[in-house]
Amino acid sequence: MDGGYMDELPRRKNIRLKNYDYSQAGYYFITICSKDKKSLFWEVGATCGRQFERPPLSNIGEIIDLEINKINSIYENVEINKYVIMPNHIHMIIILYNGNGRSKTVPTISRIIQQFKGSISK
Known part of the structure; x- marks a missing residue:
């Protein structure tokens, strides 16, 4: 190939609503992917055998679990309902x-996720 489109990185679609205030009260469904979509959050080779059985989390997965549960105490007007x-x-x-x-102002979704990502990256 001559350096055409195959060399370009995939571009993520911006699915945010233009001019929407993401500090508004409401329910927000968030998905966060690992870098390069690598399977880092479960133990290597782990599968979820039975319905409602929790798979064994890796060390990184345990840190993520801990940090998600901290979010409720960091922000007074924010709750992680399910994850x-x-x-x-x-x-x-x-x-x-x-x-x-x-x-106190309510943080935006972007701010919450930015701080969450920073805490799990340390």
């Missing part, structure tokens, strides 16, 4: 609540 750690990605439902009359 699942897959071999190479994470799904979360994040609930943002309206402020309770205090002057």
Whole structure:
């Protein structure tokens, strides 16, 4: 090939709504993938045998689990409603609540995810 389109990296679609305020109260479904979609979050060779059986998490998966559970205590108007750690990605439902009359601002979804990624990368 002569360096055509095969050399280009795949481009991710921007699925965010233009001009939407991602600090608004509501439920947000979030998916975060590992770099290069590598299976890093479960033990090597682990599969989920029986329904509702938790697969053994790798060390990285355990750190992710711990950091997800910290989010509820870091932000007073944020709740992780449900989450699942897959071999190479994470799904979360994040609930943002309206402020309770205090002057604190509700963080945006981007800010929450940015801080979460920073904490698991250390």
